Structure formats: C-alpha cells, structure tokens
Amino acid sequence: MKGMDVRMSKVLEVNNLQVSFDTYAGEVQAVRGVSFELEEGEVLAIVGESGCGKSVTAQTIMKLNPMPPARIKDGEIILNDKDIVQATEKEMRQIRGNDVSMIFQDPMTCLNPTMQIGKQLVEAIKNHRKLSKDEAMEEAIRLLKLVNIPNPEQRIKQYPHEFSGGMRQRVMIAMALSCEPKLLIADEPTTALDVTIQAQIMDLLQEIKEKTNTAIILITHDLGVVASMADRVAVMYAGKVVETGTSKDIFYNPSHPYTKALLKSLPSTDMDRSTRLVSIPGTPPDLLNPPVGCGFASRCEHCMKICHEVYPYQFDVDEKHVSACWLLHDDCPSPKVGGEK
C-alpha cells in the first residue's frame, strides 16, 4: 500500500500561509491562506493552473522568492518541528539542502554551463557535509549511479551541454538528494521533457521515494502525472486550496465544482469526438483584486448568492477529504454536488 509506513512522522505542516508581492500596480495576493501537511514517504501533488499560486507556495517553503517584493503576510511553515517563517537567511542556508531541497522545471538553466557536472555535485556535497574532496567525488559518483546515469566515472568530467534534457534532470535530482533531505519539492519536474523521458523521470522519483523514504511535494498541472505518482492531492485555485483528499478521492469522487470541471475537460481514453469536452468558461480572477467570496464563483455553474459574498468553510466530505464549497453546507437547497460522481 502506498504511504502505509509504520513511522508516520510529520515532515511538514503549512498553516494559513499568505504570500503577497508588492508591485507598482498594487499588492498581488498570490497565496491567500494555504494549509496542508505532509508525512514521511508521502507524495503530495499540488495541482492548479498557471498563476494559481502553486509554485509560489513551494518557493516560500524554501524561502527562495526574493523578499521584497515577496512578503509572507501570515501563517507558519513548520518543517521538522521548527517554524521557518522567521528563520534568517543564514539559517535558511543550512535548512536548504539538509532538510528540504528542490528540483525545477527547466533542467537546461539550473546547472552552471561553465562547470563540470562532478564539480557542481562536489560543491553541493561539501557545502553541507564534512567530507574530503576525494570522498565527495566518490559520493558524487554514487549519487549519479543512484539516478541511473550510465558511466558516472566518465560523466562527472563532462559539462552540462553534453547531457540531454532528461539526463540533466537526473543530475538535478542527484544534487537535490546529496544531503538526504526529508522533503523534496519537485516543481513541474517533467513539464519540459518529452513523454518517454517523462516516464523515465517519474519512474526514478518513485524508486527514490521507496529507497530513501523522502516526502515529495509534486507541483504540476498534468493530472496524468498526478494520478501515476501522488498519494494525496491538493487542488489550488486563485491562491487557495479548494479541495484536498487522497488521489482516489480526487479522481473518483471529486467534490469541488472546479475539480470536477478540470477532470471533465480532459478527454478520456475511450472518448471520441461525438462527446464534447467540458470547458470552463471565462478565466481565473485577477489576484491584484481577488474576489471576497469564492474565487471560482464567476465561472461556476452552481454559483449561489453567498458564493460571491463569503468564502466557503472547509467542509469534510470524507475522512481526509476536504472541500471548500458552499454546496456542501447542510442548508444548501440545491442537489448536493459532493458525493456523486
């Protein structure tokens, strides 16, 4: 069974995180109160469209976004029982790599083009661990083997341009794993790659999770990738998490109208052109002036008066399955959307 580890210790807890960017046009409220938690060896997928705040959430956990313009307005990020919102840059440098590391969407730009792969790995290893140069080099070779790069002894002397996109992403994963972090954040790790290479990388992440019991936050907009890897899913829309649940809850029993529409907008394998795709009319709201009520209200087919006025509470659909939608309120008159498929 996925995620059924005996030592279910909590790695990360994010509570009511709010992140804003101060721009000339005003305050962009990119993340407007996000909460979730993550246990050891668990894969949490954060899905949503571009601009929904999923990457900002991830970058804030690493505190990678420059402050200013970014600003953590409120909330806490508890990583290994320590709130890192107040951590200084010096403390963060220790936390990054040791406790949490990240792989990015674009493996082409994340490596230094003028440095050999081995040197870059050694640099990362020596920054965090007390190893001699030779030991660090051996460790680098071991890591490249771990991510299934053939001939690591020769490969470490090569430069990034001699690696293909998939291979570079493997190097990035090796680097992220160099200090055995408890938490790995993968921000669209396969978006820039072709499907056959994507399959290789997803396979590798799965293998690493099983070997090292690392918790993974997988940020993606590809629901197929989510289905193949995630234990739990958080669906984000307009800076808020609208629905969380296990992978099965989300795919087979979605409750929030946005999640439902998102799933229906994908053509399934047995569909042909006689069935029309469901499309969501309109576009996401502008986060310079976010709506007071539900962010999805203006695009929602079940929208009620209250949806525009008050942001919905978190309603329990099931154990571990939570959805923020007024339709789930006991007093809601219309046929409930929750529960049915």
Added chain:
Amino acid sequence: MANAENKLLEIKNVSKHFKVSEGRLKAVVDVNLDIFKGETLGLVGESGCGKSTFGKTLVGIYNPTKGTVLYYKEDGTPMEINKKTLFSYSKMAQIIFQDPYSSLDPRMTVADIIEEGMIIHKMYDKTRRKERVFELLELVGLNREHASRFAHEFSGGQRQRIGIARALAIEPEFIVCDEPISALDVSIQSQIINLLHDLQKKLNLTYLFIAHDLNIVKYISDRIAVMYLGNIVELASSKDLYANTLHPYSQALLSAVPIADPDKETQKKRQILEGDVPSPINTPKGCPFAGRCPYVMDICKQEKPPLEMKQGHLVACHYVKDK
C-alpha cells in the same frame, strides 16, 4: 473517410534537410502521405522529431529539399507547390502557431492582424473587410470591441483565438495546427479544442493537428501518424492505432502517457525506453529506432524498413509480422 477521390494533398517523398556545421540535419526523411478533404490527421512524436518542420513544409514556409507536395484543386486537377504557385496555394493553406505570445505582432491591432491576409490576397473591399473582421471575431468567440485592441491585452486562450481568426480570414481549406494548445492551461485547452472542432464542421476544414499530447490527438483526429527522427513509423486510424499498436516506438510512446486515473495507472505496465532520441545529424543507416528498440534484430541495423501495409496499418518495422 479515407476516400481516394477526396484527396486534398498528396505528399510524395518529401524530405527536408538543413545544413549545419556538423553535417546534414535530416529533419524530415522521405515522407509519403495523403491528406483527405475534411479529415483531421494527427501527427505525434517527441520534440525534435521533425513534426513542426513537416507542418511548415506543407504550408510552404519551407521548401522541401526533395520530393513534391501536390495540392488538388476543387475541380480535381493537381497543382504542384513551388515558387510560382506558392502565393495562390498560401490562400488555401494556413497555420496556427504554438505560441500565442510570440506569433502576433505586438504593434498591430487585432483588426489589422486579421485583415492583413485579406489585403494581401485582394479579397473584398474595405468596408466588407471590416465587417469580415467582426464576423471572424464573433466566430472564434471574441467580441467586436476587441478589434481595436492590441495582442498584449489578451490572455493566452484569447490570443490563440485571434491566431485562429487570422488563419481563417482568407478562407483556407487546410490548416496546420502546430501544437495550438500546448501553451495553454488545461481548462482553456478544452475551449480551443471545442472551437477548432466546431469550425471544422461549419467550414469543412481539413486539419493537420501536430501535438505531443496523445490523449488530445486521439480525441480530435481521424487518422494519426507517428513520427520518429523525421520518419513516419506508423499511420493508422485513431481507433486502430490505440487498439492495436504495432510499431515498438508507438507502443512505448502510448504507454508513457500518464492517464488521469490512479487505478489504471497502478495497473498499467509502463514500457520505459532506454536512452534519448538520437541526434538527427548524420543518422546511421538502418531503422531510425534500432538504437532504442527492445525487439531489435540484426536486419534492423542494416536495412531501413519501408512503410508498408501490415494488419491494416501502415507501419515501418521489420519485427511486425503481417498476419
């Protein structure tokens, strides 16, 4: 659908090579293909396999290095596409580009962008052209008021609609859709797919739909061609290709696509290809897929398999038996 009299384009031995410092880059190699009126032909493959180059060759942006493209006019007479006929052909064939951000001129209003093609092809008078711009905007789901705005004022999905209106302005028969949705968000993608489908029915258009998202291609296409290193390795109807995938590359490609269904995903045996797509520069002889193929035989490294009819598919593979 595949009716010989209905041929719109006949592509004969088309190759497109580029000269690069390391040698010759063979982007498209000996492609033979017919495109029929009113159909959607899907073209799939990994990045760098030559699918966009092929699409651009079909609308005359590139001249083929070898081979010919024949266009069948309304009365059934073929016209070869060359420098002389390119202008009249360009009225029949248009392209929708992948990136709606860089394919619209930022200094032109939407009306100018849509009208430009009609001016070049001397269609209609000035007042009728203005009316046509409004009609086209409404056809693709935008408003009249949008005509005087600039491209940067629109979202990605709206820009793609402008790109579609621009392509439709000169009333083409054939449209190459070069990854029209890969730059868009999931919820916007289905809007554009539905729009393209409606327009096809309304205007009797023929599409070459290039994409790497195989689920979308299966949904929208009548037939699908799979391309690898500039070669078409398999061509079959959309249903057949998925029900009975023959070429080892097509099999790997299809099994690599993740499905949005956790149960199916855990049960599915994913066939993982070793290695990467080889460079299209100075390719070795033999089958282009030989280096990564799990069923490779000696003959595969010696002789390039021809694209032939096997089990109802056109497939280029020595391993696939004809039953």
